[in-house]
Amino acid sequence: MNGPVANDRSRGGPGLKAGDRQSAVASLAAGMAHELNTPLGAIHSNHDVIRRALARLQDILADEVVTPDELNDVRRVVRALDGVLGTNDLAVRRMRELVDNLRRFDAHAAERVSLNICDVIEDTVRLLHHRLAGITVVREFQEVEPVECGPGRLHQVVANILVNAAQAVREQGGQPQDITITVDTAPNGMVRTSFRDTGPGIPERVLDRVFEPGFTTKGDRVGMGIGLSVCRDIIEGAAGEIVISNGPNGQTPRGAKVTVLLPPARKAHEEESP
Numbered sequence: 001m002n003g004p005v006a007n008d009r010s011r012g013g014p015g016l017k018a019g020d021r022q023s024a025v026a027s028l029a030a031g032m033a034h035e036l037n038t039p040l041g042a043i044h045s046n047h048d049v050i051r052r053a054l055a056r057l058q059d060i061l062a063d064e065v066v067t068p069d070e071l072n073d074v075r076r077v078v079r080a081l082d083g084v085l086g087t088n089d090l091a092v093r094r095m096r097e098l099v100d101n102l103r104r105f106d107a108h109a110a111e112r113v114s115l116n117i118c119d120v121i122e123d124t125v126r127l128l129h130h131r132l133a134g135i136t137v138v139r140e141f142q143e144v145e146p147v148e149c150g151p152g153r154l155h156q157v158v159a160n161i162l163v164n165a166a167q168a169v170r171e172q173g174g175q176p177q178d179i180t181i182t183v184d185t186a187p188n189g190m191v192r193t194s195f196r197d198t199g200p201g202i203p204e205r206v207l208d209r210v211f212e213p214g215f216t217t218k219g220d221r222v223g224m225g226i227g228l229s230v231c232r233d234i235i236e237g238a239a240g241e242i243v244i245s246n247g248p249n250g251q252t253p254r255g256a257k258v259t260v261l262l263p264p265a266r267k268a269h270e271e272e273s274p
């Protein structure tokens with residue numbers, strides 16, 4: 001098997017030098033495109049469900065008489081539409097948050113809200129439903145304190161990590177195709193979230209480069225190489241820490257593990273007030 005080819009957009013160029021307006025705008029646009037991809041992808045795949053549901057309803061209603069079986073079908077289709085609409089609501093809310101964040105970039109850059117990480121994970125898994133199809137997402141959630149982060153930011157972190165995990169699990173191609181998300185409190189009191197996958201893991205030679213902006217092993221068409229760098233910016237901006245590692249040597253599949261540590265909201269406040 002050929003090893004992954006690293007495509008490093010951060011190397012050799014001036015990158016995001018202060019005052020380089022053009023590259024700042026390009027980077028902002030790339031970030032926006034990356035973020036919008038999750039809710040937009042959910043709406044796009046749901047469109048298909050809605051179209052098929054509508055066709056089925058039209059089919060049934062074309063007859064003069066509706067049989068009991070068809071009536072059951074109508075109920076099933078309406079239930080499915082209800083679920084799809086709920087997900088689309090969530091997606092539209094996310095896109096509105098993204099646009100709001102962008103609009104208020106300067107004025108509210110430091111704004112934070114109190115969030116339950118488990119709720120953020122559930123919302124994000126729902127939005128990524130189409131990308132996680134066929135993958136078992138195992139939740140091992142303990143009750144934890146709320147954390148604080150900019151609106152929508154934590155969703156973005158969870159989405160970027162889950163998309164990477166899904167891509168890795170599919171790449172491996174075998175079974176099982178699992179992503180295990182664990183939420184608990186670390187010994188130092190931080191809220192700890194770990195994402196383990198059953199993909200091939202990260203090649204040792206690139207392990208210390210995965211957070212570099214523009215670094216990708218996925219090729220231009222798949223990866224922009226900004227997912228993990230955005231995660232790190234967001235988590236460090238919230239006084240947290242993000243680390244990535246592989247499963248134990250000899251474990252098959254080896255799998256990657258991303259751990260996010262965030263201070264509980266209470267602690268973040270204590271540190272802010274003198």
Ligand SMILES: Nc1ncnc2c1ncn2[C@@H]1O[C@H](COP(=O)(O)OP(=O)(O)OP(=O)(O)O)[C@@H](O)[C@H]1O
Pocket residue numbers: 034160164165168197199200201202206210211215216217218222223224225226227228229255256257
């Ligand atoms: N779960 C994982 N398993 C294996 N490799 C991973 C995993 N997560 C990240 N990586 C490696 O880290 C690199 C950087 O990840 P990052 O999310 O920043 O960019 P990307 O996924 O390549 O592109 P983008 O997220 O912008 O679409 C990936 O190209 C891949 O080599």
Ligand SMILES: [Mg+2]
Pocket residue numbers: 160163164223226227228
């Ligand atoms: Mg990625």
